[in-house]
Amino acid sequence: MTLRIIASGGTFDKHYNELNGSLGFADSHLPQAIARSRMTINPALELLPLMDSLDMQDEDRQRILASCQAAKEHAIVIIHGTDTMKETAAVLGAANLGSTIVLTGAMIPYEIANSDALFNLGFACGVAQILTPGVYVAMNGKVFPWDNVQKNRAAGVFQNL
Amino acid sequence: MTLRIIASGGTFDKHYNELNGSLGFADSHLPQAIARSRMTINPALELLPLMDSLDMQDEDRQRILASCQAAKEHAIVIIHGTDTMKETAAVLGAANLGSTIVLTGAMIPYEIANSDALFNLGFACGVAQILTPGVYVAMNGKVFPWDNVQKNRAAGVFQNL
Amino acid sequence: MTLRIIASGGTFDKHYNELNGSLGFADSHLPQAIARSRMTINPALELLPLMDSLDMQDEDRQRILASCQAAKEHAIVIIHGTDTMKETAAVLGAANLGSTIVLTGAMIPYEIANSDALFNLGFACGVAQILTPGVYVAMNGKVFPWDNVQKNRAAGVFQNL
Amino acid sequence: MTLRIIASGGTFDKHYNELNGSLGFADSHLPQAIARSRMTINPALELLPLMDSLDMQDEDRQRILASCQAAKEHAIVIIHGTDTMKETAAVLGAANLGSTIVLTGAMIPYEIANSDALFNLGFACGVAQILTPGVYVAMNGKVFPWDNVQKNRAAGVFQNL
Numbered sequence: 001m002t003l004r005i006i007a008s009g010g011t012f013d014k015h016y017n018e019l020n021g022s023l024g025f026a027d028s029h030l031p032q033a034i035a036r037s038r039m040t041i042n043p044a045l046e047l048l049p050l051m052d053s054l055d056m057q058d059e060d061r062q063r064i065l066a067s068c069q070a071a072k073e074h075a076i077v078i079i080h081g082t083d084t085m086k087e088t089a090a091v092l093g094a095a096n097l098g099s100t101i102v103l104t105g106a107m108i109p110y111e112i113a114n115s116d117a118l119f120n121l122g123f124a125c126g127v128a129q130i131l132t133p134g135v136y137v138a139m140n141g142k143v144f145p146w147d148n149v150q151k152n153r154a155a156g157v158f159q160n161l
Numbered sequence: 162m163t164l165r166i167i168a169s170g171g172t173f174d175k176h177y178n179e180l181n182g183s184l185g186f187a188d189s190h191l192p193q194a195i196a197r198s199r200m201t202i203n204p205a206l207e208l209l210p211l212m213d214s215l216d217m218q219d220e221d222r223q224r225i226l227a228s229c230q231a232a233k234e235h236a237i238v239i240i241h242g243t244d245t246m247k248e249t250a251a252v253l254g255a256a257n258l259g260s261t262i263v264l265t266g267a268m269i270p271y272e273i274a275n276s277d278a279l280f281n282l283g284f285a286c287g288v289a290q291i292l293t294p295g296v297y298v299a300m301n302g303k304v305f306p307w308d309n310v311q312k313n314r315a316a317g318v319f320q321n322l
Numbered sequence: 323m324t325l326r327i328i329a330s331g332g333t334f335d336k337h338y339n340e341l342n343g344s345l346g347f348a349d350s351h352l353p354q355a356i357a358r359s360r361m362t363i364n365p366a367l368e369l370l371p372l373m374d375s376l377d378m379q380d381e382d383r384q385r386i387l388a389s390c391q392a393a394k395e396h397a398i399v400i401i402h403g404t405d406t407m408k409e410t411a412a413v414l415g416a417a418n419l420g421s422t423i424v425l426t427g428a429m430i431p432y433e434i435a436n437s438d439a440l441f442n443l444g445f446a447c448g449v450a451q452i453l454t455p456g457v458y459v460a461m462n463g464k465v466f467p468w469d470n471v472q473k474n475r476a477a478g479v480f481q482n483l
Numbered sequence: 484m485t486l487r488i489i490a491s492g493g494t495f496d497k498h499y500n501e502l503n504g505s506l507g508f509a510d511s512h513l514p515q516a517i518a519r520s521r522m523t524i525n526p527a528l529e530l531l532p533l534m535d536s537l538d539m540q541d542e543d544r545q546r547i548l549a550s551c552q553a554a555k556e557h558a559i560v561i562i563h564g565t566d567t568m569k570e571t572a573a574v575l576g577a578a579n580l581g582s583t584i585v586l587t588g589a590m591i592p593y594e595i596a597n598s599d600a601l602f603n604l605g606f607a608c609g610v611a612q613i614l615t616p617g618v619y620v621a622m623n624g625k626v627f628p629w630d631n632v633q634k635n636r637a638a639g640v641f642q643n644l
Binding site (some may be wrong): 325346349355358360361362364429436437438440441442443444445446447448449451452453460462463464465478479480481 | 486508513519520521522523524526550590598599601602604605606607608610611612613614621623624625626639640641642
């Protein structure tokens with residue numbers, strides 16, 4: 001059993017554009033982060049269109065679902081924006097795919113000091129290989145079932161309902 | 162159930178001494194790394210004497226064992242040097258403690274560019290909360306049972322026997 | 323002769339706010355950057371209100387001018403946003419203060435990967451101690467007189483008129 | 484007038500070898516550091532054999548001298564180990580080349596957290612373009628003439644004789 005990592009954007013992959021001073025998307029940081037992890041299990045990396053999860057439409061979530069359905073691997077990590085991570089998790093959870101799917105992201109972009117991105121990637125890659133099939137959110141060092149999780153925006157942390 | 166993180170040194174925590182140009186130990190990077198992880202499960206951090214694992218003696222491994230025996234938490238992550246991680250894992254494995262104990266470390270120190278330390282910490286903190294009781298080594302994005310792991314020094318990776 | 327460093331904000335000091343995902347201002351990075359420089363000349367650090375230079379009003383430039391006038395040091399480095407660096411330089415240049423005043427900033431914030439902030443700080447702290455009295459902009463590894471400089475926004479670099 | 488940067492090794496360019504845990508030399512960090520500086524003056528980069536300055540022999544200093552003599556540029560920055568920076572500066576100073584030559588280095592390698600390398604590079608690239616011809620050491624935010632400088636090893640700083 002190996003691992004698939006699907007990048008869909010979110011804070012994890014935000015990039016600073018020095019020409020206009022904004023945070024947006026360019027090349028994903030996942031290839032660098034995966035190389036840095038020194039994972040020997042040879043994970044597959046699938047780059048979907050990178051976007052802010054507040055901009056995600058139904059079709060974007062369906063694209064993620066289609067990627068999970070097509071995956072040969074039974075352990076899947078999805079890098080996703082935190083603001084609607086729960087909504088995408090619900091779409092995947094309702095599909096009953098039989099794989100272990102773990103959504104994670106970051107509160108601070110990978111390229112910014114003090115980022116939690118690499119920790120969260122490691123955490124998700126670990127639990128995705130061990131949890132029983134199902135859909136989970138992994139943030140703040142904790143695993144949440146897809147139907148019992150919410151982002152507390154004021155505190156900037158994930159918690160149970 | 163919460164988590165205990167025990168720091169014993171190793172490459173993860175090596176610090177560059179600018180006065181003599183050597184890599185050694187000073188304050189642990191674990192408080193900063195844990196803060197950065199934004200873990201809400203409030204892990205306990207226990208700082209043992211930090212040392213290169215090639216310098217570890219029997220009494221140093223017994224100290225780590227004693228810390229695991231005294232821990233109230235049933236999930237324990239031990240930050241350890243990679244060179245004798247297997248030997249300490251064997252001491253803990255033989256003790257049959259009934260907890261889930263995960264040893265991890267790093268190939269590049271936390272404070273050096275391109276370090277795997279934060280990924281490995283995240284990975285270990287994840288699997289330690291889910292694996293059945295036992296002693297494991299978690300390196301290179303993979304979980305190894307304590308009695309079926311070795312470091313391939315030429316390649317710089319962990320693998321099964 | 324020692325050195326005064328005046329922080330007025332700009333990209334150099336932008337900070338990522340993880341609660342709302344925006345780049346704004348919090349504590350200045352200058353104390354950390356100065357410590358990191360290991361300067362033994364004991365520079366004075368003066369923190370003015372940190373702001374995006376596009377938001378600067380006349381009174382903000384007058385505040386910077388007043389700081390330069392009050393400074394005991396004859397070498398002054400001003401950390402400033404790049405978009406109106408030229409305008410502030412013109413206010414200072416017209417005042418004929420008799421000190422060497424060097425404005426610098428960054429294209430990428432100090433806390434973001436690949437930032438030019440620390441290079442620019444070093445460059446400015448060097449030339450401010452050597453240039454004859456006057457007002458200069460130091461960016462892109464080059465010194466510009468205050469009345470012969472412009473930011474090429476499309477290319478993201480400073481150049482002569 | 485443009486700028487030549489000559490890399491000869493030293494702490495600035497030390498690289499962590501993850502296979503044996505030692506600090507040595509591999510590819511220079513100068514190409515990355517120069518790109519990061521966004522210098523538009525198009526500096527020439529010359530990579531000499533990278534070495535610890537404690538290992539430098541007469542022939543190594545002669546090689547640096549030959550590079551300075553052959554340089555078309557009249558502003559030269561030399562990246563050098565701190566321990567014998569003074570000795571190389573004396574060789575260059577005695578040669579009376581008519582160029583402005585600035586030796587700099589770092590107390591912490593470029594790739595290690597809290598490094599002064601990028602600050603020192605910026606500082607040296609600035610003063611090298613402005614100082615009158617001669618040979619200088621630029622460290623700790625200060626310019627020293629080649630014949631009035633020493634490293635205080637206990638404090639880890641450069642100072643006058």
